[in-house]
Amino acid sequence: MAATFPPDATLSSRVTIAPGVDMPWLGFGVYQARRGRETEDAVAAALRFGYRHIDTASIYGNEDSVGRAIAASGLPRSDLFVTTKLWNSDHGHARTLAACEKSLARLGLAHVDLYLIHWPVRGLRLESWRAMEELHERKLVRAIGVSNYMEPHLEELLAACRIRPAVNQIEVSPFLQQRSVRALCAREGITVEAYSPLTQGLRLDHPVVVAAARALGRTPAQVLLRWALERNTVPLPKSVTEARIRDNAALFDFRLGPHAAALDQLEEELHTGWDPTDAP
Numbered sequence: 001m002a003a004t005f006p007p008d009a010t011l012s013s014r015v016t017i018a019p020g021v022d023m024p025w026l027g028f029g030v031y032q033a034r035r036g037r038e039t040e041d042a043v044a045a046a047l048r049f050g051y052r053h054i055d056t057a058s059i060y061g062n063e064d065s066v067g068r069a070i071a072a073s074g075l076p077r078s079d080l081f082v083t084t085k086l087w088n089s090d091h092g093h094a095r096t097l098a099a100c101e102k103s104l105a106r107l108g109l110a111h112v113d114l115y116l117i118h119w120p121v122r123g124l125r126l127e128s129w130r131a132m133e134e135l136h137e138r139k140l141v142r143a144i145g146v147s148n149y150m151e152p153h154l155e156e157l158l159a160a161c162r163i164r165p166a167v168n169q170i171e172v173s174p175f176l177q178q179r180s181v182r183a184l185c186a187r188e189g190i191t192v193e194a195y196s197p198l199t200q201g202l203r204l205d206h207p208v209v210v211a212a213a214r215a216l217g218r219t220p221a222q223v224l225l226r227w228a229l230e231r232n233t234v235p236l237p238k239s240v241t242e243a244r245i246r247d248n249a250a251l252f253d254f255r256l257g258p259h260a261a262a263l264d265q266l267e268e269e270l271h272t273g274w275d276p277t278d279a280p
């Protein structure tokens with residue numbers, strides 16, 4: 001069974017995703033944050049406000065800026081949890097090994113805490129997983145996982161892997177709840193990370209979300225992020241706006257209570273980005 005979110009968690013609470021590997025329950029995303037100043041300032045602000053979990057990817061083109069902000073923070077490496085991802089054009093055994101080393105060089109890190117297959121690339125994903133296992137054995141990555149894996153992709157991997165995926169990073173919000181893949185992950189002890197937990201802004205003005213926010217004296221974004229936590233997923237909100245970065249981390253002094261059930265009614269299979277449901 002995957003871990004459940006403790007209701008009395010704080011910003012420093014962590015979930016164990018693999019033997020000896022603990023991941024903060026709240027992450028910070030940098031997709032679409034521009035390389036350079038914008039990403040550096042956003043990550044610096046996030047670290048100042050207490051986030052310790054940063055989610056980047058080689059395709060985001062900003063790993064070097066994330067690395068610079070981490071170095072400038074002066075925080076001990078062991079306090080930080082850094083994720084990056086293998087891009088689609090880097091699949092295959094040798095390419096996966098090389099892509100990880102390049103990401104580490106751009107980040108300026110000796111290891112990442114979590115390395116994910118970004119997308120279940122047909123025909124190559126199992127071969128790439130062997131390389132992910134090798135990266136883990138070489139201690140270049142503390143944990144390995146996947147992203148955008150639906151049930152068939154997970155079942156194929158679970159039947160073939162030596163090291164099981166620690167995490168599946170998928171789009172999750174009240175508007176796209178992914179109930180069956182989340183249930184599979186819970187059964188298999190795979191922690192689910194919620195990407196685009198704010199629906200990229202598309203549903204922040206939904207009346208049910210706004211009503212819950214008003215009743216709780218919170219922002220719509222905080223309501224969506226707390227919903228993700230209370231559904232045992234690790235949300236990865238992105239913002240490059242300092243006040244939002246701060247407010248999006250203020251999630252640990254309230255509970256949704258009865259509003260959670262109203263949010264549970266909002267399923268509409270809203271994919272804000274890509275949809276892996278039918279990926280072969």
Ligand SMILES: NC(=O)c1ccc[n+]([C@@H]2O[C@H](COP(=O)([O-])OP(=O)(O)OC[C@H]3O[C@@H](n4cnc5c(N)ncnc54)[C@H](OP(=O)(O)O)[C@@H]3O)[C@@H](O)[C@H]2O)c1
Nearest residue numbers: 029030031195196197198199200221237238239240241244
């Ligand atoms: N594995 C994958 O395939 C995948 C795919 C997508 C995303 N992700 C990960 O998940 C992270 C988050 O997803 P996302 O970037 O797609 O979308 P998101 O976090 O749902 O939404 C980000 C958008 O919401 C705005 N925003 C943030 N906080 C807000 C607030 N308090 N009030 C109003 N607006 C707010 C941001 O604007 P400003 O930045 O202008 O403040 C930005 O436009 C990504 O950064 C990435 O790390 C992974």
